[in-house]
Amino acid sequence: MSLWMTIITASVAVLALKLIGYVVPRSFGEHPTVQNASSILTIALLASLVTTQTLGSATGFALDARVVAIVLAGVLLWLRAPFIVVVIAGAASAAVLRATGLMP
Amino acid sequence: MDATTRRTVSMGLGVSLAVSMYGVSFGALSVASGLDVWQTQVLSLLMFSGGSQFAVIGLVAAGASGFSAIASAALLGVRNTLYAVTIAPTVGGGFWRRIVAGHWTIDESTAVSIAQDDVRHKRLGFWITGAGIFVGWNLMTFVGAILGDALGDVRAYGLDAAAAAAFLGLLWPRLSGRDPIAIAVVAAVVTAWALPSLPPGVPVLVAAAVGLVAGLWLKRGRP
Known part of the structure; x- marks a missing residue:
């Protein structure tokens, strides 16, 4: 599948999911199991994406400067730092560790 | 403008400004993941849902199949369906109005809307936040994509670690x-x-x- 195909298909799917919410009966969205499943799915996917982005590599798995960056990001979030500060600190810490040769 | 309306407007604009700022990181990370500036911009214009957008570029960067990228983006987008169900009654009628409302139904517009006390302010909060983020997020995506294109080796700038931190930032409030x-x-x-x-x-x-x-x-x- 070409990259453009992936981008357009994924975008249309996400847009369609939003629009569906305006036509399904209200009772469906208010069903507790549906609400639970939706919030569980969001948490599980985001946690998995954090892990993939921190440990994933061309060979499958790698421990490098990203691990230090994610720990720092966690500490900053715990201290209620704004999102943009967390993202920049994550990038900066990994960049410094690599520039100084401390970690790959 | 009465005090409640002023509070709704400032809440909507404040959230829009904060969210739009990290459109820069999305744009830069997207071109670092191998998308071009136009592909990056289409994601922000058409998909317009941060978590799903980051999922697509993260999985493309990891060399995943198109199917995995599409499935992950869609699964993350399921919550928007529930948001839409929740706020549909407050948005008002009209076919095109509902299409635009659907497109702008995301975490932040829903959160600002449901935080208001009555239908009039719920509606106002939704539209201000939705429009503010749509414009700001797309402008900042473009800025980030142009900047990211100029950067070169992205690992040296820690942009791979920035993506991990961004996902953690999206997860944290949940x-x-x-x-x-x-x-x-x-x-x-x-x-x-x-x-x-x-x-x-x-x-x-x-x-x-x-x-x-x-x-x-x-x-x-x-x-």
Whole structure:
């Protein structure tokens, strides 16, 4: 599948999911199991994406400067730092560790 | 403008400004992941949902199949369906108005809307936040994509670590209570276990399935 195909298909799917919410009966969205499943799915996917982005590599798995960056990001979030500060600190810490040769 | 309206407007604009700022990081990370400036911009214009957009570029960068990228983006987009159901009655009628409202139904516009006390302010909060983020997020995406294009080797700038931090930032507000933390830990452990053995993109889908089963099991018998 070409990259453009992936981008357009994924975008249309996400847009369609939003629009569906305006036509399904209200009772469906208010069903507790549906609400639970939706919030569980969001948490599980985001946690998995954090892990993939921190440990994933061309060979499958790698421990490098990203691990230090994610720990720092966690500490900053715990201290209620704004999102943009967390993202920049994550990038900066990994960049410094690599520039100084401390970690790959 | 009365005090309540002023509060709604400033809340909507404040949220829009904050969210738009990290459109820069999305734009830069997207071109670092191998998308061009136009592909990056189409994601912000058409998909317009931060979590799903980051999922697509993260999985493309990891070399995942198109199917994994599409499935992950769609699964993350399911919550928008529920937001739409919740706020549909407050948005008002008209076909085109509902199409635009649907497009702008995201975490932040929903959050600002439901935080207001009456229907008039709920509607105002939704439209201000939706429009503010749509314009700001797309402008900042473009800025980030142009900047990212000029950067070159992105690992040297730690942009791969920035993506990890961005996902953690999206996850963090949802980790309130024991169950969400347990679900996140299960999904993370399953992913780490699956990364070396399964093709790129597949661990995310496996973790979503295991997380869903674990989460529903934790919740059994409780309201």
